[in-house]
Each structure stands twice: as structure tokens, then as C-alpha cells.
Amino acid sequence: TGGTLMGIARKLRELNPEIIVIGVEPTEQHHLSGLKNMRSQEKPDIFHEDELNEVVTVTDAQASYMTRALAEEEGLIVGMSSGAAAYAALTLVKKLDDGIVVTIFPDGGERYLSTDLFVGGSRKA
Known part of the structure; x- marks a missing residue:
């Protein structure tokens, strides 16, 4: 996910240096597989925080809410990283x-189909 962001950011900035690039990370005590809080994790060599204009922190509840909303309102079965x-983005x-x-x-929701993520209509953030 970080590598994709860095590669896209570099290419888009070649085309338009005014592009603003914003990263997304979970809170430090998160349960979002695939996403890393960069303040508490070792950063991969490809990740350069100085290339980001901003980092938005998203809670588990916010990611869960949006993951369910995307399924219910848009028919998109995405994973929690995508929900985050x-x-x-909407913020x-x-x-x-x-x-x-x-x-x-960055992820699909197939692995969450066996969980209660998409069960019920509660979308509290």
C-alpha cells in the first residue's frame, strides 16, 4: 500500500507539482490488517513520509463504518483498509x-465475508 502510494505520488507530481498527497494510517491500537501506523512500526525503505503533505489517522470504528457503507450504498465489497x-477521502x-x-x-472484502462485518445494518462511526 505504501509502495503504491509512493509510486503514484512521484508520477503524479511529475505531471503536476501542485498535487497534494495524503496518507492514511490507523490509530496505534488498531485492528486493521494490512495498514500500519507509521509512528509505531518500522518504515519500509520505499516509504518517504516527507513526500506526503498530510497523514490522516482513521479509527477502527470509522473504517468499519465506511466499509459497511460502501457495501450497502454502493455495492462495493471492500476490505477495512479500503474503508479507511x-x-x-470523504473527510x-x-x-x-x-x-x-x-x-x-488497496483490498477487497472477500476475506471479511465469513465475519460479521457485513451483517446487520449498524454503521456507527
Whole structure:
């Protein structure tokens, strides 16, 4: 996920140096597989935090909420990392007066089908 973000950020900045790149990370005590809190984990060599304009921290509850919302409202079965990315993207959209927000959904929701993530209609954030 970090490698994808770094590669896309570099390429987009070649095309437009004004692009703003925002990373998403879970809280330190998270349960989101696949995502790492970069303050508490060893950073991979490919990850360069100085290439990010901002990092948005997303809680487990926020990621779960958005993962269920994407399934219920958009028909997208995505994983918790994608739910976190979508939550952060929508948070940023609310702050913008003008512009375009693009996000990457790094995981699918197939492995969560055997859990209660998609069961019921509760989407509390």
C-alpha cells in the first residue's frame, strides 16, 4: 500500500507539482490488517513520509463504518483498509472548496465475508 502510494505520488507530481498527497494510517491500537501506523512500526525503505503533505489517522470504528457503507450504498465489497481510505477521502472532500479527491482501495472484502462485518445494518462511526 505504501509502495503504491509512493509510486503514484512521484508520477503524479511529475505531471503536476501542485498535487497534494495524503496518507492514511490507523490509530496505534488498531485492528486493521494490512495498514500500519507509521509512528509505531518500522518504515519500509520505499516509504518517504516527507513526500506526503498530510497523514490522516482513521479509527477502527470509522473504517468499519465506511466499509459497511460502501457495501450497502454502493455495492462495493471492500476490505477495512479500503474503508479507511474512503473515510479519509470523504473527510478531505468536506474540507475542499474546489478540487478532485482520488483514493486507492488497496483490498477487497472477500476475506471479511465469513465475519460479521457485513451483517446487520449498524454503521456507527
